[in-house]
Amino acid sequence: MWHPMQVAAICETLGAVARRRELAQHGVDGRAVRRAVASGAIVRIRSGVYALPGLPAPTRTALRHGGVLACVSVARQRGLWVLPIDGLVHVALAPHGHAHPHADCTCVQHWNELGPSRTEVTLVDALLQMRGCVGEDAFFAALESALHQRILTPLGRAELRDRITESARWLVELARSDAESGLESLLRLRLHRLGLELHAQVQVPGVGRVDFVIGDRLILEVDGRDGHDDEPSRHKDRVRxxxxxxHGFDTIRFDYDLVVHEWHLVEQAILAKVARDLHLEPWSERLRSA
Ligand SMILES: [Zn+2]
Ligand SMILES: [Zn+2]
Structure with a gap:
């Protein structure tokens, strides 16, 4: 007689997900499976498919759908910084696979060769899917977040660079591992498109550390996440x-929501400042000596 925990152990060796016929191949009969489900040692995902309890809800949804977790859902689950997009579950189905109808299905489907994991696509596959599915900006920010957290290894990065479509390879090359926030990644990418360079955490003479400097003389400070809103710190900001x-620097202040949701306003403000400064001497020397 199988103990429920033995059934769970088999499920674990199979990769946290087991089909009824695989359990049968291990000699686990239907009665033992039912007992394991009743005891909570395993859970029934859909007809003939079982999993270890404790898989995250999006992963269970992907399995219920007949695939594995994919795309931006994998990025979220790995703790990467993800642009606030939809909260839908993105699922990858094998090329010959098919979707299983299930209650409340709002899944976004991807089709590709699945890796070794039975619960999710590889991080490289997830990032490749993201670029096509949720766009360059979300892809780039998640990529820098993965590099910063060392979740994407140098080998993974090389694989990504090889496999990404040639017209998008520059995104992998532009990505850095020292971006400290998704906001920084977004700013770097969007300014790069405008031909502007972003320097983060810059020591500005006379002022101290600022969030960002664009080009040579434009300070960009992002407020709102660390209590800039009270009176004394507002005063301190004004002094800065x-x-x-x-010292010849211009400062523009934005908050997180403006950068993320109303970028066109930020872009217009930056471009107007930069255009006005074009005729002035570059200030690179001052920054470099700081
Ligand atoms: Zn997707
Ligand atoms: Zn679904």
Whole structure:
């Protein structure tokens, strides 16, 4: 007689997911499976498919759908920074696979060769899917987040570079491993498209550390996430801006929501400042000596 935990152990060796016929191949009969489900040692995902309990809800949904977790859902689950997009479950089905109808299905489907995992696609596959599915910006920010957290290895990065379509390879080459926030990644990419370079955490003479410097003389500070809203720190910000101005820097302040959701406003403001400064001497020397 099989103990429920023995059935769970077999399920685990199979990769956290087991089909009824695979359990049968191990000699586990239907009665033992039912007992294991009743005891909570395994859970029934859909007809003939069982899994270990404790898989995250999106993973269970992907399995119920007949595939594995994919795309932006994998990025979220791995703790990568993801642009606030839809909260839908993205599922990958094998080329010959088919979707299983299930209650409340709002899954986004991908089709590709599945890797060794029975619960999710590889991180490289997930990133490749993201670029096509949720766009360059979300892809790039998730990629830098994966590099920063060392979740994507140098080998993984090389694989990504090889497999990504040639017209998008520059995104992999532009990505850095020292971006400290998704916001920084977004800014770097979007400014790069405008031909502007972003420097993060810059020491500006007379002012101290600022969030970002665009080009040579434009300070970009992003407020709102660390209590800039009270009176004393508002005053401190004004003082900083005044000191920066005295040293020839312009400061623009935005908050997170503006950068993420209303980028066109931020872009217009930056471009207007840059255009106005074009006739002035570059200030690179001052920055370099800082
Ligand atoms: Zn997707
Ligand atoms: Zn579904």
């Amino acid at each position: 801006d005044a000191v920066a101005a005295a």
